[in-house]
Each structure stands twice: as structure tokens, then as C-alpha cells.
Amino acid sequence: MLSAVTTAATATGRSVHPAWWVAGVTFLALVGAAAFRAVPGVLIEPLQAEFGWSTSTISAAVGLNMALYGLTAPFAAALMERFGIRRVVVAALLVVAVGSGLTVFMTAPWQLILCWGLLVGLGTGSMAMSLVATVTGRWFVARRGLVSGVLTAGGAAGQLVFLPVVATISAAHGWRPAALGTTAAALAVVPLVAWWLRDRPSDVGAVPYGGTAADEPPRTTGNAARTALAGLALAARTRVFWLLAAGFAICGATTNGLVQPHFIPAAHDHGMPVTTAASLLALVGLFDIAGTIASGWLTDRVDPRLLLLAYYSLRGLSLFLLPPLFGSDLQASMIAFIVFYGLDWVATVPPTLALCRQHFGARAPVVFGWVFASHQLGSAAAAYSAGVVRDVTGSYDSAWYGAALLCLVAAGLSISIRRARPATAPAEEGAAAADAVVRG
Numbered sequence: 001m002l003s004a005v006t007t008a009a010t011a012t013g014r015s016v017h018p019a020w021w022v023a024g025v026t027f028l029a030l031v032g033a034a035a036f037r038a039v040p041g042v043l044i045e046p047l048q049a050e051f052g053w054s055t056s057t058i059s060a061a062v063g064l065n066m067a068l069y070g071l072t073a074p075f076a077a078a079l080m081e082r083f084g085i086r087r088v089v090v091a092a093l094l095v096v097a098v099g100s101g102l103t104v105f106m107t108a109p110w111q112l113i114l115c116w117g118l119l120v121g122l123g124t125g126s127m128a129m130s131l132v133a134t135v136t137g138r139w140f141v142a143r144r145g146l147v148s149g150v151l152t153a154g155g156a157a158g159q160l161v162f163l164p165v166v167a168t169i170s171a172a173h174g175w176r177p178a179a180l181g182t183t184a185a186a187l188a189v190v191p192l193v194a195w196w197l198r199d200r201p202s203d204v205g206a207v208p209y210g211g212t213a214a215d216e217p218p219r220t221t222g223n224a225a226r227t228a229l230a231g232l233a234l235a236a237r238t239r240v241f242w243l244l245a246a247g248f249a250i251c252g253a254t255t256n257g258l259v260q261p262h263f264i265p266a267a268h269d270h271g272m273p274v275t276t277a278a279s280l281l282a283l284v285g286l287f288d289i290a291g292t293i294a295s296g297w298l299t300d301r302v303d304p305r306l307l308l309l310a311y312y313s314l315r316g317l318s319l320f321l322l323p324p325l326f327g328s329d330l331q332a333s334m335i336a337f338i339v340f341y342g343l344d345w346v347a348t349v350p351p352t353l354a355l356c357r358q359h360f361g362a363r364a365p366v367v368f369g370w371v372f373a374s375h376q377l378g379s380a381a382a383a384y385s386a387g388v389v390r391d392v393t394g395s396y397d398s399a400w401y402g403a404a405l406l407c408l409v410a411a412g413l414s415i416s417i418r419r420a421r422p423a424t425a426p427a428e429e430g431a432a433a434a435d436a437v438v439r440g
Helices: 002-011 018-037 039-051 055-083 085-105 109-125 129-139 144-161 163-173 175-196 224-235 239-253 259-269 274-299 304-321 332-344 349-393 397-415 431-439
Strands: none
Touching: 018 085, 018 129, 018 144, 018 175, 039 055, 039 163, 039 175, 039 259, 039 274, 055 085, 055 109, 055 129, 055 224, 055 259, 055 349, 085 109, 085 129, 085 175, 129 144, 129 349, 144 274, 144 349, 163 175, 163 274, 224 349, 239 304, 239 349, 239 397, 259 274, 259 349, 274 304, 274 332, 274 349, 304 332, 304 349, 304 397, 349 397
């Protein structure tokens, strides 16, 4: 289908590079997968009301979801190398749909952990930021930073823009129709991915956007698990990897782990209606689109380390100022926080991905998958620990202040990353040794 579109466009003199079609479908896939990830923060209270489960019990399922969302990413990147992007994404969307659909039958916490934690975690993890890294790495040479920003914004904003929809459906009809609605959103994307998404530019007789045929990464046919572990073995020998992983773990802890699942119940603790709090998080998603696209544009022009220094420092400041802003009435100060925080939500992804490319070359998608795994481990830890803090102290305040301090740590880690040498390709230089370690 893409080849037909490209041929027709060329014949009329108005060629649209197929890379943009692939990017568009990838954007929709990320949004569709993100739909179910919007559910946890909205449904904590309905699940508590129906089943009597504690915040920490529900947070355990959310934490498992987030951990698997990250740990699946490097293996998904390797599977995309072995079997192709389209097959992996279609399978992942179907797993998400099954996991979200089965939640309507659950009656015990272990079923919540199985469906919400395990299945949805595995499915969404297969379409995590490693998908962004793979698509931009194969299909783009020019505008990589901008495209990675747009795709990242799609995945992150999708989680938040769905919130008011899920909250409204849940309030009017119960949480089960809300869960089934997100199942439908994931299934709706499957035909688009199957029809439009292609694995490589050469599959449609094209070259990467802004590049040549030599810029398309070589095909690999090795074992996917070995490829993922070889990437980790190589990256773990470098200081850069650990600095990126630690900083990104804090990024996950202070966004997906803390704010996404706990902002709504924290606001409700202060008398704010759930639908209002959900709408505020949706605004975070809208401003996140602008912030992440702008970050991608800046990443093409500014030292990524400086961008991360600014992003983490400003995020820490905003979280430190958040607790006094909660109240039953919506104040201008809270709106200001939402706008500011939204612009910074996942603005860290384009510069982090750029640093992975600079330091790890062709193995960047797999290495970034492991860096993203640390992001989600941080998310999981924060999601669970914030629930425990709420159960023990009756307030989320300590969680907000702790997250603010962690952001300052991430800022320091990021600026301490060394500059990459232009000709450096450590992904190739240590590949044989890393593979030997995995086989050994």
C-alpha cells in the first residue's frame, strides 16, 4: 500500500516520502496502546469502592504494569529487528486488548495483577519508546529529533488525553464500560498498522528520509533475546549508560510513576472532583505534545545534555511547589502548574534518545530499550511507594517533595555525561565481545 501511494504521488509530482506515512501510523499505534494506560489513576477509587482493595494493593498492579512496560522494551526492539515492526506491533495491540477486556471479569487482586499488570504491561511495553527508536532509526536521517518528539508526545499524551473520557464513562456507567472502551481503542488501530506500517524503506523501494540507502541499518536474523542481552552487555561497560539509566529512572519515577496514577486521588483527597482532576491531567497531555515536539526540534540544534539539565531542574521546582496548590476549588496557580509541568512531561525523551544514538550507534534502539527499562523500573517503584506513603501517612506530600529532590539528582547526572566523539561507534567496536559474553 505504501509503495502504491509513493508511486502515485511521484507521478503527480507531489511525492510524500513514505517515512511520514510510517511515522503517522506509528503515532496512532502509540496513542491506541496508551488508551488503557490512562485507566489506573481514574479507576483506583471505583475499584476500592467495589472490592475494598487498598491503594497499595492496586498500586502493586500498576507498578508491575510499569515495570514490564519497561523491561519488555529492549526485547521488543530486538524482536522488531528479527521479525519486523508490523508483526510485533499488531501482536502487542492484541495483547493489550485481551488484557484490558478481561479486567471486566475480575473479582480478586491476583486477577487485577494478571490482566492490568502482566498482559497490559507486556503489550504496551512492546510499543514503548523502543518503537520510537526503531522507526526513527530506520526511516529518518534528517528530522530525527523532531520525529522522535512527535511520536513520544503521541504515546505520552494519549495516556492523559483519554483521562476525561475514561472518567466520564466511569462516573456515568461504571468502570467496566470504561475498560472496554480502551479495549476498542487498541483494536481500532490494528487494521491501520497491518495495512500501512512497513518495516524498512527498502521494502517500498525508498531510502531513509534525508539520507541514502547506506543509512538504512542492516538486517539482523539472530536470536532476539541474545541481541537484547548483547546490547545490555555492551552498554553496561560504559559510564554513559549508567548515567542515562539513572537519570531516566528518576524521569519515570516523577512522571508515570507518581503523577499519572496518583495525581487524581491526591487531588480528590483535597476535595477536588475526580472528573476535574482527570481533565487537568488531560491538559498535561495536551501541553506535553507542544513541549515534546519543541524538545525534539531543540534536540536537533542544542546539546542534549544541557536540555536534560534544564528539564530535570525545572521539573523538580514545579513538584516542590505542587502540594500547597491542591484544593477543592480550581485556582489559577494549579492551572499554571499543569501548563508548566505538561511542557516538561516527556520532553526528556528526544535528548535521551539522541545521546543513545551518539554513544551507541547502530545498537541505539536496543540500548535505549534498556535505558527505557530503567525509566519504568523507576516508575514502578514510585507508583508503589507513593501508594504506601498515602496509606501510612494519609497524605501524598512526602512523595511530591521526595520526587522534587530526585529531579535535582537527575539534572546533575545528565550534565556529567561526556560529549560523544563524532566518529565514535562503540556499538560496533565492542559488539563481538558483548556477543561472546552472552553466549558464554
